[in-house]
Each structure stands twice: as structure tokens, then as C-alpha cells.
Amino acid sequence: MLRSALNRLIGMAIVMFLVVTIVFVIVRVTPGDPAAVMLGPDATAEDIASLRERLGLNAPIPVQFLTYFGGILRGDFGQSIFLNIPVTHALWLRAEPTFFLTVFALAIAAAVALPVGVLSAYWRGSAFDQAATMLAMFAASIPSFWLGLIFMQIFAVQLGWFDTSGYGGPGASFAERMHHLVLPAVTLGLISSALITRFTRAAMLDVLNDDYVRTARSKGMSEWRVVVRHAFKNALIPILTVIGLTAALLISGAIVTETVFGLPGVGSLIVSAVLRRDYPVIQGALLVVAGLYVLVNFVIDMLYLLVDPRVRY
Structure with a gap:
């Protein structure tokens, strides 16, 4: 039973790593400058440059990914552009x-x-x-x-x-x-x-x-x-x-x-974030939802072991 749980935990970690990578890549492959897309057509060049510096978009892609991944490991999903609060705090307020x-x-x-x-x-x-x-x-x-x-x-x-x-x-x-x-x-x-x-x-x-x-x-x-x-x-x-x-x-x-x-709730937060192009909130919400999916599947797998002895052995 313990070995089965460990195998599933390893699978969860791999899935979440893939989700983090996909979420990171989606924003970077968006046509145009991600900072310009977030701020909209009325943004000035100074605003775009300031946001790029704030999001670390001027660094090389591998450095950006390591910074982004390290922040997620610490529970830091970034700062909401429009709410001007940490994404984790915004999600917690709506949870x-x-x-x-x-x-x-x-x-x-x-x-x-x-x-x-x-x-x-x-x-x-x-x-x-x-x-x-x-x-x-x-x-x-x-x-x-x-x-x-x-x-x-x-x-x-x-x-x-x-x-x-x-x-x-x-x-x-x-x-x-x-x-x-x-x-x-x-x-x-x-x-x-x-x-x-x-x-x-x-x-x-x-x-x-x-x-x-x-x-x-x-x-x-x-x-x-x-x-x-x-x-x-x-x-x-x-x-x-x-x-x-x-x-x-x-x-x-x-x-x-x-x-x-x-x-x-979180649903209305995601809708408003999509309308405002608040990508840090969208990314954080995607990761949280994906994590909950994986967690639910893990719990169900563990319940299999309790319900059916054939699975346990």
C-alpha cells in the first residue's frame, strides 16, 4: 500500500511539472509582447518596459523558467496586475x-x-x-x-x-x-x-x-x-x-x-482576470485547478486500496 502511494505521489509530481511547463510556455508563445498584451493597446512604451522588468521578461527563457518554477515551489504565483496583490492572496480571498x-x-x-x-x-x-x-x-x-x-x-x-x-x-x-x-x-x-x-x-x-x-x-x-x-x-x-x-x-x-x-468565488475571479488580461492570476488559477484535479485523483486511488483488497495486494 505504501509503495502504491509513493508511486502515485511521484506521478503527481511529474504531472504538475508538466502543467507548470505548459502554463509557462503558453504565455511566452502568445503572439506579440506578453507585457503589451496584458496592458492593452493604450499602454505606453514606458509602462510596457516597466512591466517586462517586473515580470522578468527581459531575462533569457531558461532563467525565466527557473525563476518561475522556483517561485511556485515557494508558493509564489506572482503579483496580480490589476488587483496589485499576490496571486495566492487573491485566490485565497475567493476560495x-x-x-x-x-x-x-x-x-x-x-x-x-x-x-x-x-x-x-x-x-x-x-x-x-x-x-x-x-x-x-x-x-x-x-x-x-x-x-x-x-x-x-x-x-x-x-x-x-x-x-x-x-x-x-x-x-x-x-x-x-x-x-x-x-x-x-x-x-x-x-x-x-x-x-x-x-x-x-x-x-x-x-x-x-x-x-x-x-x-x-x-x-x-x-x-x-x-x-x-x-x-x-x-x-x-x-x-x-x-x-x-x-x-x-x-x-x-x-x-x-x-x-x-x-x-x-474563484470562478468570477478567473472571468474578470481573462477580461482584464491579468495573466498572473490566470496562470495561478490554472495551476491551482490542475493541482486539485491531481489531488482528487490521488484520493480516489487511495480509496481503491481501502475498498478493494485486490487492488491493495
């Missing part, structure tokens, strides 16, 4: 809404998808199965921004249960801020539950007719114990995989939902 939105959306998706997928497989071909499959396909085809606007119109505008946008004022309590996340979390969770439902159903169908399930039934075990303890446990590997992929997709997919609901 809370995105983190809780992703966690709540994943919890809602799993809470909806897992029981529906298990019951759909158990009652294969029934009206429940057909309705669940149809709803999953429908949810998978709905754009998140459209569903978010529908929920906003019904629950915020007409019923008045929630605010249409925002994350509470500067003095808002934690409960008030979490209240603002209910609608966006439900929006993302319902859409994400479609994929988990389909994979859970398919994984359960693969194991429900296996010999060990029939043996468990022949021993007189209750159906609940047979389905949950034997079938579901052995179907967890593909289910964990799709849950991990969903968590990684939610991190990047929250950008649109945050924009619709006016949440001051």
Missing part, C-alpha cells in the same frame, strides 16, 4: 465560496444519485427505472446556467426564499453565507447527479447477477443486506471513479454557476 459550493454540490449529487442508481438497477425495467433513466438523461442535457436562472426565478423572485445573487455583506454570518449557496449548490448537484446515477446503475447491474450475490441470497440473508453489503460494496470501484471525476469537474464547472448567481 471559500468555491470550496463550499463544490462540497455541497457533490454531497447533493451523491445523496440523490447513489440511492436512485441502486434502486434503478434493483428494479430494472420497472416504471421507477424508466423514470430515473429519463430524468438522468434530461438532467445531463440541461445547461447549468439555464437551470440556475429557472431556480432563481421560482425560489428567489416569486417565492422570496433566497436572494437572487451575492454572498452576504462584509459582516454576514457563516449561516447567512451558506444560505446564499443553497440555490447554486442544488443547481450544480442535480446536474452532476445524472452521470453518477447512470454509472451507479450500470455498476450495480454488473454485480447483481454474480455468483456471490446468489450465494448470499441462498443463505437466507435479507435483500437489504445482499444489495448494500455485497453488491454495492463490490460495485464501488467504478462509482468512486465517477464521483472523483465529478468532483474535479465541479471545481471548474462552478465558474458558470458562480457568474449566474453573482458569487465572489
Whole structure:
């Protein structure tokens, strides 16, 4: 188990090194002077020269890469051009809404998808199965921004249960801020539950007719114990995989939902950075998102070792 974890950590380090290299190269191969692109067409020659000196663009490319890579190892992603604060600080200030939105959306998706997928497989071909499959396909085809606007119109505008946008004022309590996340979390969770439902159903169908399930039934075990303890446990590997992929997709997919609901998260920060050509923020956000992807995959790999002894050995 320890050897497997070390191998995956080495793989994570290699992947992140490649991501850092690609992010570094993308900015340098952009047509024109990167400093001029960042500052826009109204920048003076003095402003461009000052920014080039500030970003170290006058140094040779290998020196730039070593400086950039060394800064990342120290947790220094550079300075935001427009916010005039370190990129790490800008990302940290926006991390809370995105983190809780992703966690709540994943919890809602799993809470909806897992029981529906298990019951759909158990009652294969029934009206429940057909309705669940149809709803999953429908949810998978709905754009998140459209569903978010529908929920906003019904629950915020007409019923008045929630605010249409925002994350509470500067003095808002934690409960008030979490209240603002209910609608966006439900929006993302319902859409994400479609994929988990389909994979859970398919994984359960693969194991429900296996010999060990029939043996468990022949021993007189209750159906609940047979389905949950034997079938579901052995179907967890593909289910964990799709849950991990969903968590990684939610991190990047929250950008649109945050924009619709006016949440001051990392997604809105990335959108504003793209519009302002704030490349240090864009680079830092790309590295953070890529790092979270790799971390989620590592956690899922470790869960494989706990769930399935065959993987461990």
C-alpha cells in the first residue's frame, strides 16, 4: 500500500511539472509582447518596459523558467496586475465560496444519485427505472446556467426564499453565507447527479447477477443486506471513479454557476482576470485547478486500496 502511494505521489509530481511547463510556455508563445498584451493597446512604451522588468521578461527563457518554477515551489504565483496583490492572496480571498459550493454540490449529487442508481438497477425495467433513466438523461442535457436562472426565478423572485445573487455583506454570518449557496449548490448537484446515477446503475447491474450475490441470497440473508453489503460494496470501484471525476469537474464547472448567481468565488475571479488580461492570476488559477484535479485523483486511488483488497495486494 505504501509503495502504491509513493508511486502515485511521484506521478503527481511529474504531472504538475508538466502543467507548470505548459502554463509557462503558453504565455511566452502568445503572439506579440506578453507585457503589451496584458496592458492593452493604450499602454505606453514606458509602462510596457516597466512591466517586462517586473515580470522578468527581459531575462533569457531558461532563467525565466527557473525563476518561475522556483517561485511556485515557494508558493509564489506572482503579483496580480490589476488587483496589485499576490496571486495566492487573491485566490485565497475567493476560495471559500468555491470550496463550499463544490462540497455541497457533490454531497447533493451523491445523496440523490447513489440511492436512485441502486434502486434503478434493483428494479430494472420497472416504471421507477424508466423514470430515473429519463430524468438522468434530461438532467445531463440541461445547461447549468439555464437551470440556475429557472431556480432563481421560482425560489428567489416569486417565492422570496433566497436572494437572487451575492454572498452576504462584509459582516454576514457563516449561516447567512451558506444560505446564499443553497440555490447554486442544488443547481450544480442535480446536474452532476445524472452521470453518477447512470454509472451507479450500470455498476450495480454488473454485480447483481454474480455468483456471490446468489450465494448470499441462498443463505437466507435479507435483500437489504445482499444489495448494500455485497453488491454495492463490490460495485464501488467504478462509482468512486465517477464521483472523483465529478468532483474535479465541479471545481471548474462552478465558474458558470458562480457568474449566474453573482458569487465572489474563484470562478468570477478567473472571468474578470481573462477580461482584464491579468495573466498572473490566470496562470495561478490554472495551476491551482490542475493541482486539485491531481489531488482528487490521488484520493480516489487511495480509496481503491481501502475498498478493494485486490487492488491493495
